[in-house]
Amino acid sequence: MNSKTADRIATGVFVAIAIIIISLLVGLFYFILVNGVKQISFHFLTSPSSNLVAGAGIRDQLFNSFYVLFITMIITIPLGLGGGIYMAEYAKPGKITDIIRSCVEVLASLPSIVIGMFGLLMFVTLTGWGYTILGGALALTVFNLPVMVRVSEDAIRTVPRELKEASLGLGITHWHTVKTILIPSAFPSILTGAILAAGRVFGEAAALLFTAGLSTPRLDYSNWNPFTATSPLNIFRPAETLAVHIWSVNTQGLIPDVKEVANGSAAVLVICVLIFNLLARTIGSLVYKKMTATK
Amino acid sequence: METATLEKPDAMQLVQNENILNVNNLEIYYGEKRAVNGISMDIEKNSITALIGPSGCGKSTFLRSINRMNDLIPGARAVGEIIYEDLNILSPQINVVALRKEIGMVFQKPNPFPKSIYENITHALKFSGIRKKKVLDEIVEESLRKAALWDEVKDRLHTSALSLSGGQQQRLCIARTIAMKPTVILLDEPSSALDPISNGKVEELIVELKHDYSILIVTHNMQQASRISDKTAFFLSGDLIEYDKTEKIFTNPSAAKTEEYISGRFG
Numbered sequence: 001m002n003s004k005t006a007d008r009i010a011t012g013v014f015v016a017i018a019i020i021i022i023s024l025l026v027g028l029f030y031f032i033l034v035n036g037v038k039q040i041s042f043h044f045l046t047s048p049s050s051n052l053v054a055g056a057g058i059r060d061q062l063f064n065s066f067y068v069l070f071i072t073m074i075i076t077i078p079l080g081l082g083g084g085i086y087m088a089e090y091a092k093p094g095k096i097t098d099i100i101r102s103c104v105e106v107l108a109s110l111p112s113i114v115i116g117m118f119g120l121l122m123f124v125t126l127t128g129w130g131y132t133i134l135g136g137a138l139a140l141t142v143f144n145l146p147v148m149v150r151v152s153e154d155a156i157r158t159v160p161r162e163l164k165e166a167s168l169g170l171g172i173t174h175w176h177t178v179k180t181i182l183i184p185s186a187f188p189s190i191l192t193g194a195i196l197a198a199g200r201v202f203g204e205a206a207a208l209l210f211t212a213g214l215s216t217p218r219l220d221y222s223n224w225n226p227f228t229a230t231s232p233l234n235i236f237r238p239a240e241t242l243a244v245h246i247w248s249v250n251t252q253g254l255i256p257d258v259k260e261v262a263n264g265s266a267a268v269l270v271i272c273v274l275i276f277n278l279l280a281r282t283i284g285s286l287v288y289k290k291m292t293a294t295k
Numbered sequence: 296m297e298t299a300t301l302e303k304p305d306a307m308q309l310v311q312n313e314n315i316l317n318v319n320n321l322e323i324y325y326g327e328k329r330a331v332n333g334i335s336m337d338i339e340k341n342s343i344t345a346l347i348g349p350s351g352c353g354k355s356t357f358l359r360s361i362n363r364m365n366d367l368i369p370g371a372r373a374v375g376e377i378i379y380e381d382l383n384i385l386s387p388q389i390n391v392v393a394l395r396k397e398i399g400m401v402f403q404k405p406n407p408f409p410k411s412i413y414e415n416i417t418h419a420l421k422f423s424g425i426r427k428k429k430v431l432d433e434i435v436e437e438s439l440r441k442a443a444l445w446d447e448v449k450d451r452l453h454t455s456a457l458s459l460s461g462g463q464q465q466r467l468c469i470a471r472t473i474a475m476k477p478t479v480i481l482l483d484e485p486s487s488a489l490d491p492i493s494n495g496k497v498e499e500l501i502v503e504l505k506h507d508y509s510i511l512i513v514t515h516n517m518q519q520a521s522r523i524s525d526k527t528a529f530f531l532s533g534d535l536i537e538y539d540k541t542e543k544i545f546t547n548p549s550a551a552k553t554e555e556y557i558s559g560r561f562g
Contacts, residue, residue: 093369162406166468169364170419170475171396180418185409291409 084152462493
C-alpha cells in the first residue's frame with residue numbers, strides 16, 4: 001500500500017467517525033426535541049407540578065434549577081478562580097503542588113452519586129439543615145469546583161508569557177500584573193469555561209437527590225424575602241430541580257401523563273443547556289473583542 | 296575607560312560618573328548548570344553597549360539579570376555584583392519593582408498588552424500613582440514622540456495596540472518603557488522579529504535614545520551592532536571574550552575567537 005492510499009484511507013476513517021458522532025448527536029436532539037417540544041407551552045412552564053393530576057407544569061422545578069445554579073456559581077466562581085490563580089501563578093513546582101493537582105483531578109472524576117452521598121452526610125445530616133438549596137449548591141460546588149479550578153488555571157497559563165514579562169519589566173508587582181493583565185486576558189476563556197460548567201451543573205441530578213431533595217414546598221412568588229418559609233429565594237428550603245424531576249416522575253410518578261411531563265422537562269433541560277453553550281461562545285468572543293479593542 | 300578623559304583635572308570624578316553599571320565577577324546558574332562564568336565589565340552612561348555572541352553564549356541571561364527578570368525562572372540564581380548607584384542589584388534586599396522602573400526592558404517579540412495604544416503606556420504609570428488625565432496625556436504624547444510613533448498613531452490612540460504593525464508594536468513597547476523614565480534600557484534582540492524597514496526605524500530610534508538613556512542591546516545581527524553601538528562585548532560559552540570600542544572589535548579585534556565570530560566563521 002503506498003502512502004497516497006494510506007492517506008486516503010485515513011481521511012475516509014476520520015470523516016466516517018465524524019459522521020457517526022454528528023448523526024448520534026442529531027438523532028439524540030431530534031428524539032428529545034420532537035417528543036418534548038410539543039409538550040412545552042406557557043401553561044407547562046408556569047404552573048406548579050402535581051403528584052396526582054394530569055396537565056401540571058414545571059414552574060417550581062425550572063425556577064429551582066436556575067436558583068440552585070445561581071447559588072452554586074456564586075460559591076464556585078470565586079473559589080475556582082482563586083484556586084486557578086494559585087495553581088497557575090503562585091504554586092511552586094514540586095511535590096505539594098503535584099499532590100494538590102492530583103487531588104483536584106480525583107475530585108473532578110468522582111461519580112456524582114458519591115458526591116451526593118457525601119453531601120447527605122455533610123450538608124444534610126451533620127449540619128442538621130435537612131434537604132436545602134444551600135446543601136444542594138454546596139454538593140454541586142464539590143462537583144463543579146475542580147472543573148472551575150482547571151479552567152481558570154489553563155486560561156491563565158495560556159496568556160502569553162511575554163505579556164507577564166512586559167508587565168513585570170515595567171516595574172509592576174506580581175499581584176497587580178495578575179489583576180490587570182493576566183485575569184483580563186484570560187477572562188474570555190474563564191467565562192466560557194464557567195458557562196460550560198454551568199451547563200453541567202444545570203443538568204446534574206444524582207448529586208442533588210440526597211441534598212436538595214425531591215420536593216418543593218408551596219412557593220409564593222410574590223414573597224421576595226429570602227428569610228421566610230414560602231419565599232422562592234429561601235435557601236434553607238428543599239428544592240426539586242428539573243433534572244431531579246425527570247428522574248422522580250419516571251421512577252415514582254403517579255400522574256397519568258408521566259411520559260409527557262418527562263419528555264417536556266427533558267426538552268426544556270436540553271434547550272437550556274444548548275442556550276448555555278451558545279451563550280458561552282458568543283459572550284466569550286464578544287468579551288474578547290471588547291477587551292482587546294477600544295474601551 | 297577613555298584615556299582622554301584622564302588628562303582632565305577632575306578625571307576621577309568624570310570616570311566615576313561615566314559608568315552606570317559595574318559588573319564584578321558575575322556568575323549565573325540555571326540549577327547546576329553555569330550559564331555565565333564570572334564576567335566583569337563596566338557599562339558606560341549615555342552610550343549603547345552591544346552584547347554579541349552565538350546562541351546560548353549567556354548574553355541574554357546576563358542582560359536579563361540586570362533587571363532581575365531571571366527571578367521568574369525557577370532555579371536561576373546569580374552570584375557576584377552588578378553595582379548600580381552604589382547598590383548591588385543582585386542583593387536580595389533590592390526592591391525589584393523599584394529596580395525595574397529604573398532599568399526598563401524591551402523584549403525580542405513585540406509584546407504590547409491587549410489594550411488600547413493609550414492604555415499600553417498608561418498602564419504602568421497608573422500603577423505608579425499617576426492618575427491625573429492631563430499628566431497622563433502629556434506623558435503619552437511625549438513618549439510616543441520620543442519613540443517616533445506619535446504621528447502614526449495620534450488619531451487612533453484608543454484603538455487596540457494589536458492593530459499596529461510589528462514594527463509599530465515594538466516602538467510602542469519602547470515608548471511604554473521610556474514613559475517610566477528609566478535610566479537604563481535593556482533591549483533583548485528588539486528588531487530580530489521585524490522586517491528590514493521597521494528594523495531601520497527601531498535602530499534610528501535606539502541611536503536617538505542614547506542621549507537620554509544608557510542602553511544595553513543584545514543582538515544577533517552584527518551589522519546592527521556595528522552600526523549603532525559605541526562599545527561591543529563578545530560572549531562565548533558564558534565567558535566575556537572581548538569588550539572594547541565597537542570600532543576596534545569590528546576592525547581589529549584582539550582575540551582570535553572574536554575575529555572568527557565577526558567574520559562569520561562560526562555562530
